Amino acid sequence: MVGTMALLPPFIRASRTSRTARNAAAPHSAAGLPADDEVLLDVPDDRLGPALVAAGLGAYAPAAQLMARTRERAEWEYRDRYATRLAAFAHSRSEWFEEWCAAAPRDPDVLLVAAQLAVDRAWRSPARAELLREVSPLITAAAQSDVRDPVPWRIALDHARGTRAGHKYFGELWSAAVRRAPHHYGCHVAAKRYLAESWHGSHRECFDFADRAAQDAPAGSLVQALPTRAAFAYLTDGCGPEVPRERLDAAADRAIALSARFPSVDPWPAEIRNVLTYVLVRLDRHDDALAQLRLIGPYATSFPWGRLSDDPLGHFLAVREEVRSGPSERPPWRPGIGHGERAHSTDH
Template identity: 35%
Template sequence: MARLLPLLVIAVWIFIWYRNRKGASARPRRTAAAAAPARLSKEAAALGLLPQDRQDTKRLLRDPQIDGAREAAERGAWEPAAEAMTAIGKDWERRTALVISLARAAADEDAWLTAWEAARPGDPGAAAVRARSTVFLAWQLRGARTADRTSAEQFEGFHRVLLRAREDIARAIELAPEDPSPHVSDLWAGLGLGYPHAYMHELWAEITDRAPHHYEAHYSALQYWCGKWHGSAELARDFADKAASGAPAGTLLPALRLVAHFEHLDRPFNGKHYRTPEAMAMVDTLLADLPAVRPDHPRLPEARHLLAFFLVKQKRHAEALEQFRLVDGCVGSLPWSYFEDPAEKYCDYRERAVQGAR
């Protein structure tokens, strides 16, 4: 199916999106009452947990293969990225994670990617990275402020670059028709351009034909269906429920229920929202899925972070501490990334687990 909609249709949807999203946030920042800076207690130190200043708020996990390719790219060398693409092959979950990591680097400086494209014209890996990096560039131009604090010039650049990204996405799809990664990039273009629901359903069919249980794709689509973008709490929760209920063990898709729940709480610190029978069941279902998840799944740490947060809210401190010990040091994840100081909030909740588990 052709990936480019007529520009006139896109322009109309840009107008509708801008009108309807006025006041909406690209990434809502959850805040709470001021608290004392988190300190490392003797009990936490005895467990080998790291202090607040050693928590990496930009990284979700340490992955030698993905990190090595990105670090080489940041030094200007494209060859390790190309080699990693070849090594990962059709492992779509990890390929998409690699594309995202490399694309973030390219959005900041793309000389290495341009050299890769020149050395290997038509390389599908380079094309996938280019497509996603253009999407990232567009979001950088927009900024993370609410729509009413974003200038007309920022919106113009945002939409103009997203339209260009769609051309890059179409090329990446043409070069690697079976790879879902460019389609996942299209989900984020659609978030900004306001794709119609009907078109999003068509795009989703393209993705699930290639990778029916792709976690990164599901997470991205869930954002589209959230109330802060182009859906509602009901649509987001329905999407998460359908994905989780039909998934085989080890896909992490039960984590989507926790994401949808968290995304639609006006008072995210109110513990009663996490102690309902429904919320308890969400957590138990995800805990039961974890033993079947491959250890190198790129989004496994985020599932553990979400579980740790929910488990503290449910006063299941020993179970929460088990999750905290498995992810300590890298906190660039939900739910912490939605707070003003992710490392402080993480350490605050971790300390609650440490003390509650005693």
């Protein structure tokens, strides 16, 4: 059993002594929050979880079935998230994925995860740009394997950012992506990241892009959270002209409305709620932040906290404790000033 546990996917429980946990449980319970030792990092949903556990045991069939269903049902948001998580697991434990590749080398789902995995591996290398150019054929193969699927185009947008592709080429990729799925969240996040890097410090332009996308998207689309991603980038960047407070509040309000459309204590919207919580805390909207923390429940996510600390779970718990305890004696909010943490340079 010990060997099996070592293979399980990387969702992490908070590490606390039992005495600390007992002491922390009562005040958190009174605030409607789970105790620290009940909080988990990057918990998969009920569909992805069994596929990751099976992959940890060396079996690829559940992952193959899951990805096939997302493609057959055109569940592009789920497909994007699942491909990313499966590729991340294959990066650290590849045997199951190698068997899947050998069994179905031309399968669209295999090609998609392979493209994501290749980009992830290249991104971690000091020779990133050179290695990314070498994986272009894998992305092309994934895109050609199912012409309806926008997810290979999201990978292509990330790839273009890593290779510092020009605006014209990026625009061609963007057009191809939105033809397939006009409101695909992953593609919009990839585009915002590209714009943020090529327009470093020009946060108003990134807000313009995010606001237009959100205004055009349905009320229940994840794209409604894109302005909050722009707000997070601005609040952790510390450069460029000031963005009006009203615009930051409007982005948060839009994400609050989106969050309310999802069930509470649900891993699917957890990342959106985690990002929103950070923004609300930075804006000194502690009551709203506490409401989001109650909706988050035990589901912390690596993003955004991994951008701010090498211990994302510990950082989430520290921010949560600050919100639970009430406003502290701090200087009033000012734009572009960090929350006492360092922002990592990558947003991949």
